[in-house]
Amino acid sequence: MITLTIAQIVHALSGEPFLAGGDTLATTVSGAVDTDSRLIGPGDVFVAKPGEHTDGHLFVPTVAEAGAALAIVEHPVDAQITQIVVADVVTALADLARENVAGVRAHGRLQIVGITGSNGKTTTKNMLARILEDEGETVSPRASFNNEVGAPLTMLRVGDGTRYLVSEFGASAPGEIARLAGLVEPDFGVVLMVGLAHAGGFGGIEATFHAKSELVRALRPGGLAVLNADDPRVAAMAPIADERGVSVRWFGRGEGADVRAGEIEVTATGTSTTVTVDGVEHALRLRVLGAHHVMNALAAIATATALGVDAAAAVARLETLELAERWRMQPLGTDRIRIINDAYNASPDSMAAALRTLAQITRPGERTVAVLGAMSELGEFAEEEHDRVGLLAVRLGIQRIVVVGADARRMFLEAISQGSWDGEAVFFATADEAFDYLQGELRDGDRVLVKSSNAAGLRFLGDRLGESVS
Incomplete structure (x- = not known):
């Protein structure tokens, strides 16, 4: 997290401060932010989130002993640590993430990419992060940090030197992607596919379409939507992009895609294809298993090259990725x-x-x-x-x-x-x-x-x- 005063945090969270240990409203905080007390160290910020099995408020004394600078709570706790009391700590976490990213964006060259889709989000996120990390400091989610807690925690890892934020947006109900993407208003939005994942929460495939299109609607004007040309429902998001003043870059297998793949060969040791990027062919040999991961690679390449990364470099970096993520192929x-x-x-x-x-x-x-x-x-x-x-x-x-x-x-x-x-x-x-x-x-x-x-x-x-x- 960037350096903020307690007063700035109180204002961003609409909270009430309870100062301790000689702190004043002018005291600055710049540590890591987490809901897991085990990950909190000196100078960090602990968000005391109530959970299904325990309550983060029980661990406020523990993080105080560990040297945490601040606890965000829903009620005061008897512990020697400055606390900000808020109505809802999950909402406060989102508000703090918004404040953090806005602060970096105002003074740096941060570019923000949001990724959604019924399948492939985490793999695509890891592929894109692997490409971008050689260009500059890149922040992306750990594992599948893509919900109302995980996405803001990722945003709070952005600092003054961060050049790229790759956010993964999952959802199990309408409106969730709009809320998460709305925290940062991404420059680039990648939509991989519209399928039946979480369909029970959405109420059907058409409702899933509307939920996934929330990312395109959340892009800042002048941004870029990276869309799957092979998925009719994703392709149908192009008019939404046009309404938002957002350009479209296509990926897929068809001739009309800006980034497309040729014949795919799958073996026990990897997946091979030819990728054409804006008319230029590149051989791609992924170590990741499965033909379906080629589409994820196309999305990553389409986004990276739109960000100015050389296509050959993007392909070469993808070839070094040995595993999409633990427990994924x-x-x-x-x-x-x-x-x-x-x-x-x-x-x-x-x-x-x-x-x-x-x-x-x-x-x-x-x-x-x-x-x-x-x-x-x-x-x-x-x-x-x-x-x-x-x-x-x-x-x-x-x-x-x-x-x-x-x-x-x-x-x-x-x-x-x-x-x-x-x-x-x-x-x-x-x-x-x-x-x-x-x-x-x-x-x-x-x-x-x-x-x-x-x-x-x-x-x-x-x-x-x-x-x-x-």
């Missing part, structure tokens, strides 16, 4: 038995992409094994979409389908109904049961995909399998 194990742990997020689109990748990377003589858990937040679409995954797994010829958890059971039932009834498809209520089965089932030459939403917890099963076969 993460290779584990050995060549003998390869585990692909992709169980951090799952939607119908990403589930299908992961299954297709599994089929593509498996050579003759090797066996495909899909360990599948539930997809969250699909609402009324949940039963139909889980059925579709079971059907797709069978049609792709996946040789072992291991379904885990009651919420995913329909995948198993659909696979059985499609003919995978002779041991090809099995169901287990728990990850421990699935692990015990797989310990005796896996053999040399197996290529194993572990895929589910975060809530299903299969990412830890993937880790255990990776360790067991290494």
Whole structure:
């Protein structure tokens, strides 16, 4: 965070100060900001957020002992630390993030990129950050810090020397992207795709379209929307950009895209294609698995080159990226038995992409094994979409389908109904049961995909399998 006086913070948060330790309203604060008391050190700012399992206010004395400079609270706490009392600490966190970014923008050359889409946000964010970090100081979210807490915490890492802020905007309901993007009014907005991820919260695909288009509406006039030309719903955001006085840069597979990909080859060691950037071809060899990640790479390249990065340099930097993110198409194990742990997020689109990748990377003589858990937040679409995954797994010829958890059971039932009834498809209520089965089932030459939403917890099963076969 930039240096601010307590008076400036009080004004930005519409709070009430309770000074301690000789502090005055003129005292300055410039430390890191976090809601996790374990990450707070001398000079930092602690935001005492109430949570599902505990209350941050309980840890105000702890951060005071750790040397924190300031606590933002919803009620005064008996601790020797200056506190600012606010009506709602999550709202205050957003207000402080807005103040911080505005301060940097007023005196520096900060460029802000917002990324949204039903799938691929974190991978694209990491790809773009990898390209930009060689150009200047770049701040991007840790993991998937893309909600009402994570996005402001990322914005509060911006300092006077920051040249690029890459923000990831997720949402589970209408209006969330508008609020988050509205904190910083991005210069560039990347929309990857409109799918059924979180459709239960939005109320359907058209509502999802309107929610994702909130990023385009939030761009500052004169900005740039980087849009997926292959997704009709994303392409339909171009008129919104025009209304906002925002230009459009297209990425995709078609000839009309400013940044486009040619034929794609997927192997167990990476993904290859040719990328054409404004008419010039570049060979691209990604270490990240999966054809679907080519679109994420195109979005990153389209944005980076719009920011002035040389296309060849952007491509070369992407080729150094070994992993999109932990638990996202993460290779584990050995060549003998390869585990692909992709169980951090799952939607119908990403589930299908992961299954297709599994089929593509498996050579003759090797066996495909899909360990599948539930997809969250699909609402009324949940039963139909889980059925579709079971059907797709069978049609792709996946040789072992291991379904885990009651919420995913329909995948198993659909696979059985499609003919995978002779041991090809099995169901287990728990990850421990699935692990015990797989310990005796896996053999040399197996290529194993572990895929589910975060809530299903299969990412830890993937880790255990990776360790067991290494």
